[in-house]
Amino acid sequence: MASINAPVSIADVVAQAGNYTYNAHIPLANWLRTASTMQKEAQVYEAEGNDPQTYLLLYRHADLVLQKLQTHPDRNQPQNRKALNAATTTVYSDLKKLETIAPRIKKRHEEYQENRGNQRDALQTLEGRGMRSLPQELDGLSLHDRGSKRASYDSRPTLDAQENHSLATRLAQREVKRRDTARRSVRQHGLSEEEEQQRRTGGRWESWQDDLAHDDNRGDLMSQLQEVARLQQIGQSGQNGTGRSYAPQPSARYTYSYHYPTVPQKSTEGQLSRSSSQSRNSYTGPARPPKEQIYRTSGTPSIPPLLPPKPPAAPRDTAFECPRPPPIPGKYTEPHPCPPPIPNKIPDNRPPTPSTELDAFTFKPSAYLENGDPLRPVFLPSQLRQQFLNVASSNTRLNLETCGMLCGILKSNAMFITRLVVPEQTSTSDTCETLNEEEFFNYCDKEELLVIGWIHTHPTQTCFMSSRDLHTHVGYQVMMPESIAIVCAPTKEPSWGCFRLTDPPGKQAILNCSKPGIFHPHDVDNIYTEARKPGHVVELVNAPLEIVDMRPRKKL
Incomplete structure (x- = not known):
C-alpha cells in the first residue's frame, strides 16, 4: 500500500503496484472478482483524495487484466469471456485517470523533497551553531506546505485503530447512514436497480461486450499492453520523458453519438391566422397584434387615463419575525404583542460534532x-x-x-x-x-x-x-x-x-x-x-x- 505519511514518487507507487502474487491455478472467476474489488477500492480512495493509493490500485488493475488474465487457462470459457471483455474495456478509463493523477503525485513529491532539503540545510546550520535538537515540527518526515489553502491527503493525521474505538464507531455509523439515505433517495426518484447500476458504472457495457465478442481484440489489446509496458518504464525512470498521453485513444467502434431530444415549437394564434399563400420556410415569427383603438369625443380635451389602483399588500407572517422593542409609555401601545419564539421540543445538550472531524484523518x-x-x-x-x-x-x-x-x-x-x-x-x-x-x-x-x-x-x-x-x-x-x-x-x-x-x-x-x-x-x-x-x-x-x-x- 502506498505511504500515507509522506508524498511518494511515481516510481515508488509503480513498484508497489507490481508487488502482488498471481497464480494461474486460481480460477479466472476469482481473479475477475479481485479486479472488481480493486475498482471499488480505487473509487473510495479517489473520492477521499488519496492520489497515491488510487494510482496504485488502478495501475495494478490494468496490469492484472492486460498482462495476466489475457493468458489465463480459463479465458476461453463462455461464462468467463464476456466478463473478461468487460474488465478489459475498463482499462481505458483507468489509463485516463492515471494520466490525470500522475502530475499531482509528482508535484507533491517534488515539493516534499525540496522542503526536506531546506530543513536539512537548516539543521546543519543550527548544528554548526551548537544547537543539538530541533522542534518536532521541523522533522523532515512530517513536512508539508502549511501555506497551502487546501490540505493534501498526505497532511492528514494518522490515528491508531486500537486507541480510537469511539471515533471509529461514529465513522461507521455515519457512513452506513449516508449510504442508506443515498439509496432511498435513488428509489424515491423512480430509478430501477438496473438504471441505478447503469448510472453508477457510467458506461454502455452491452455494446462493448457485443463488439468485443465478434473480434479477437488483438489490435486494441496489443496497444494497451504496450501502454502498460510504457507506464512501467516511466515508473522506473520516475518521470514521463516523452510527454505523451498515458491513455490510448479508443477505436472508432467505441465512440458513440448521442442525439438529444428537441423541444417542438408551440403553435401560436399568429401562425394559424396567416394566409395559406405564405411559405412555411419564410416564417419569421407570429404577427404583431393591432394597437388598441382609443376613442375620443370631439371638442373634449385629452385627459390621461386614471392610474390603476395598487394591489392590496399581502399580509405578513410575523410568526418568525424578531419581537419589536417595547413601546414608549404614553405614546404608543401595541394591542396584540408579538408572541415569543417557540422553543425546541427536545433540547439537545450534547456538543455538536463537526462533520469535518470524521473526514480529517486516516x-x-x-x-x-x-x-x-x-x-x-x-x-x-x-x-x-x-x-x-x-x-x-x-x-x-x-x-x-x-x-x-x-x-x-x-x-x-x-x-x-x-x-x-x-x-x-x-x-x-x-x-x-x-x-x-x-x-x-x-x-x-x-x-x-x-x-x-x-x-x-x-x-x-x-x-x-x-x-x-x-x-x-x-x-x-x-x-x-x-x-x-x-x-x-x-x-x-x-x-x-x-x-x-x-x-x-x-x-x-x-x-x-x-x-x-x-x-x-x-x-x-x-x-x-x-x-x-x-x-x-x-x-x-x-x-x-x-x-x-x-x-x-x-x-x-
Missing part, C-alpha cells in the same frame, strides 16, 4: 505481514459472532456446518464489517459449500459492499483451520490481504478464533499445494496465525451490523 496500519507489507485495520462488530451462532443454531444442533460472508465498506484507510450475509449453501459435519454464488456477488455489487472475509462453524470440532479451510481462504486473501477467516467452535474452548494466512510462508504454500483429497497435511508449520491481539482486527462495540440470510425458506 487510520494507520495496525499490523504488518511477515514480508513487511502493511495491513489496514479491520473493524469487527463485537456482536457479530453471537448473532451468527443464533442464525446457525439449527444446523449446529444437527451437527452441520454453517458459513457466512463478512461484507463491509472501506473508509479512511480502514475496513468496516457492516453486514453478515448467509448465502445459499449445502453442509455436512465437516464441510460447507456455497451455492448460487452469482446471486451473492450481484448482491454485493448492488449494495456496494466489499467481501472482507468469511465465518463458519465447527459444530463438534475444535477451533482450528483445516486444510480445506486453508485452501478456501487463500482465494480471499489473494483478493484482499486483510481478509480474515473466523472459526466458531461453540462446544470447545477456545470457542472462536480469527485467522489469516502467513505471507510468507503460508499463502505461498497453499497456492503451490496440489495434494489430492479434501483433507491433507501440509509441510509448513507456520501456515496461519491469529489476526487479532496482536493483529489488524479490532473489535467495536455498538458498531452497525445487518444480517442478511439468503438461504431459501424451509416449508413448515
Whole structure:
C-alpha cells in the first residue's frame, strides 16, 4: 500500500503496484472478482483524495487484466469471456485517470523533497551553531506546505485503530447512514436497480461486450499492453520523458453519438391566422397584434387615463419575525404583542460534532505481514459472532456446518464489517459449500459492499483451520490481504478464533499445494496465525451490523 505519511514518487507507487502474487491455478472467476474489488477500492480512495493509493490500485488493475488474465487457462470459457471483455474495456478509463493523477503525485513529491532539503540545510546550520535538537515540527518526515489553502491527503493525521474505538464507531455509523439515505433517495426518484447500476458504472457495457465478442481484440489489446509496458518504464525512470498521453485513444467502434431530444415549437394564434399563400420556410415569427383603438369625443380635451389602483399588500407572517422593542409609555401601545419564539421540543445538550472531524484523518496500519507489507485495520462488530451462532443454531444442533460472508465498506484507510450475509449453501459435519454464488456477488455489487472475509462453524470440532479451510481462504486473501477467516467452535474452548494466512510462508504454500483429497497435511508449520491481539482486527462495540440470510425458506 502506498505511504500515507509522506508524498511518494511515481516510481515508488509503480513498484508497489507490481508487488502482488498471481497464480494461474486460481480460477479466472476469482481473479475477475479481485479486479472488481480493486475498482471499488480505487473509487473510495479517489473520492477521499488519496492520489497515491488510487494510482496504485488502478495501475495494478490494468496490469492484472492486460498482462495476466489475457493468458489465463480459463479465458476461453463462455461464462468467463464476456466478463473478461468487460474488465478489459475498463482499462481505458483507468489509463485516463492515471494520466490525470500522475502530475499531482509528482508535484507533491517534488515539493516534499525540496522542503526536506531546506530543513536539512537548516539543521546543519543550527548544528554548526551548537544547537543539538530541533522542534518536532521541523522533522523532515512530517513536512508539508502549511501555506497551502487546501490540505493534501498526505497532511492528514494518522490515528491508531486500537486507541480510537469511539471515533471509529461514529465513522461507521455515519457512513452506513449516508449510504442508506443515498439509496432511498435513488428509489424515491423512480430509478430501477438496473438504471441505478447503469448510472453508477457510467458506461454502455452491452455494446462493448457485443463488439468485443465478434473480434479477437488483438489490435486494441496489443496497444494497451504496450501502454502498460510504457507506464512501467516511466515508473522506473520516475518521470514521463516523452510527454505523451498515458491513455490510448479508443477505436472508432467505441465512440458513440448521442442525439438529444428537441423541444417542438408551440403553435401560436399568429401562425394559424396567416394566409395559406405564405411559405412555411419564410416564417419569421407570429404577427404583431393591432394597437388598441382609443376613442375620443370631439371638442373634449385629452385627459390621461386614471392610474390603476395598487394591489392590496399581502399580509405578513410575523410568526418568525424578531419581537419589536417595547413601546414608549404614553405614546404608543401595541394591542396584540408579538408572541415569543417557540422553543425546541427536545433540547439537545450534547456538543455538536463537526462533520469535518470524521473526514480529517486516516487510520494507520495496525499490523504488518511477515514480508513487511502493511495491513489496514479491520473493524469487527463485537456482536457479530453471537448473532451468527443464533442464525446457525439449527444446523449446529444437527451437527452441520454453517458459513457466512463478512461484507463491509472501506473508509479512511480502514475496513468496516457492516453486514453478515448467509448465502445459499449445502453442509455436512465437516464441510460447507456455497451455492448460487452469482446471486451473492450481484448482491454485493448492488449494495456496494466489499467481501472482507468469511465465518463458519465447527459444530463438534475444535477451533482450528483445516486444510480445506486453508485452501478456501487463500482465494480471499489473494483478493484482499486483510481478509480474515473466523472459526466458531461453540462446544470447545477456545470457542472462536480469527485467522489469516502467513505471507510468507503460508499463502505461498497453499497456492503451490496440489495434494489430492479434501483433507491433507501440509509441510509448513507456520501456515496461519491469529489476526487479532496482536493483529489488524479490532473489535467495536455498538458498531452497525445487518444480517442478511439468503438461504431459501424451509416449508413448515
